[in-house]
Amino acid sequence: MTALPQIPGNSQVIEPFRQRLSDRVEAEAYVASVCFKHGPPRLTGVELEWIVHHEDDPRRPLDADRLTAALGPYAPRTLNKDSPQLPLPAGSPLTLEPGGQVEISALPQPTLTELFGAVTADLTFLSELLASAGLVLGDTATDQHRTPRRLLDTPRYAAMEQVFEPIGPHGITMMCATAGLQVCVDAGESDTLPARWAAVHALGPVLVAAFANSPTLEGRATGWASARMRAVLGTDPPRSSPSAIVADPVADWARRVLDTPVLCVRGDSDRPGDRWATPEGMSFADWLAGARPDKPTTDDLDYHISTMFPPVRPHGYLEVRYLDAQRGDGWVIPVALLAALLSTPRTVDAVLDACEPVGDRWLPAARDGLADRALATAAAAVLDLGARALPGMGLGHDLTEAILAGLDRLPQRSTS
Numbered sequence: 001m002t003a004l005p006q007i008p009g010n011s012q013v014i015e016p017f018r019q020r021l022s023d024r025v026e027a028e029a030y031v032a033s034v035c036f037k038h039g040p041p042r043l044t045g046v047e048l049e050w051i052v053h054h055e056d057d058p059r060r061p062l063d064a065d066r067l068t069a070a071l072g073p074y075a076p077r078t079l080n081k082d083s084p085q086l087p088l089p090a091g092s093p094l095t096l097e098p099g100g101q102v103e104i105s106a107l108p109q110p111t112l113t114e115l116f117g118a119v120t121a122d123l124t125f126l127s128e129l130l131a132s133a134g135l136v137l138g139d140t141a142t143d144q145h146r147t148p149r150r151l152l153d154t155p156r157y158a159a160m161e162q163v164f165e166p167i168g169p170h171g172i173t174m175m176c177a178t179a180g181l182q183v184c185v186d187a188g189e190s191d192t193l194p195a196r197w198a199a200v201h202a203l204g205p206v207l208v209a210a211f212a213n214s215p216t217l218e219g220r221a222t223g224w225a226s227a228r229m230r231a232v233l234g235t236d237p238p239r240s241s242p243s244a245i246v247a248d249p250v251a252d253w254a255r256r257v258l259d260t261p262v263l264c265v266r267g268d269s270d271r272p273g274d275r276w277a278t279p280e281g282m283s284f285a286d287w288l289a290g291a292r293p294d295k296p297t298t299d300d301l302d303y304h305i306s307t308m309f310p311p312v313r314p315h316g317y318l319e320v321r322y323l324d325a326q327r328g329d330g331w332v333i334p335v336a337l338l339a340a341l342l343s344t345p346r347t348v349d350a351v352l353d354a355c356e357p358v359g360d361r362w363l364p365a366a367r368d369g370l371a372d373r374a375l376a377t378a379a380a381a382v383l384d385l386g387a388r389a390l391p392g393m394g395l396g397h398d399l400t401e402a403i404l405a406g407l408d409r410l411p412q413r414s415t416s
Helices: 024-035 066-075 113-133 155-166 171-174 193-210 228-234 247-259 284-291 298-306 326-341 345-358 361-370 373-393 397-414
Strands: 045-052 052-054 094-096 103-106 136-137 179-183 313-315 318-324
Touching: 024 284, 024 298, 024 318, 066 113, 066 136, 103 113, 113 136, 113 326, 136 155, 155 171, 155 318, 171 228, 179 326, 193 247, 193 313, 193 318, 193 326, 193 345, 193 361, 193 373, 247 284, 247 298, 284 298, 298 318, 318 373, 326 345, 326 373, 326 397, 345 373, 361 373, 373 397
Parallel strands: none
Antiparallel strands: 045 103, 045 179, 052 136, 094 103, 179 318, 313 318
16 A cells, blocks of 8 residues: 555665656566566565554544654654654564554565564564553454544545545545555566466465454454455455466566556645545556656656555565454464465475465455365465475474464364
8 A cells, every 4th residue: 555665675676767658668668677576585574564542442533643642753754744754673664554554564584583583573662652652553454443534644645545435435444444464575586486476366365264354344243254355355456456367477467557547646745635636547558648748757657556556566576465464473474374385486386286276266265264165175285385384494493383383273263
């Protein structure tokens, strides 16, 4: 959802020229160059979101002034324009989602041990900051208590709400009442990218089902195991639906980017209260073809890409966005599992074999979780692959055993 900072991959990140784009061919080549950076898989990052509640009454609306005071110098400038916006002590930037959800975007690390250590330290620090103001982090991926309400008044989020509202209620829910767990992994070498892309996507329904953690919304049971994923998929399908599993994901993504409607055209200011144009029905390709007086720039295209949020988004690396936020330190389990499942080409191939038959079952996964028989069968195979790969991830005996114990409990959800 937010325009995220570039996480360094294996190739040097070169700041693009802010030049006018002449045609579709040039624009698609640019998308390919910035969204897919190749190299041996080396780094893993995570972005963790939480819904924030008042400890004494989780139904009370979140107050911007109270949240600003709690976060102090770490508050994002979307909340306090004068904030120094310091990173958390272990280096993680702190950002906010439109409804006031807090997000830690951990810097990528070469080992899971380093990543988990940094995130744990920053999460502890953030929890203490919030506790000082009587605020606590939620433990599910949807707001169980409050009606979705936008806390941040930025031109970007105002434009999103304006575009999504006519489509249905899912957009405001996704923006303001959900919290996700995002895992960032390197795209890999050019010859292995198609298999990694396919495996990460085919895994999606299985992991959505296995780690669904959002059955309630606004105090009511929804009938969905992951109401968060239901909201995401229904928000704005051209920009939020899953990408296809194809032989050439680079070309397919570039075409999709250009054919997706432009969410907004930015003005000269991004101050609170400002509003940007939301040209209905104009794709980026239409803009290139003359739908507006001035041709778009590479900067415009970068921003357009940031307004797309499918379950997997290429961002130089692969940003896996389909997991629900987990309770407590439970986020460690799906992160370690996903990293293990992508750790070797052989494991990637085995994952694809197990998951490809259910790779399109996104809505059944969100609705039924592991009660879906086909997904439960694939999940059993995936968990077995993960259990065999985890001991090689360098996490140490105790943590590895704890993660394996957590994985052993997952299939029970399908019969609970």
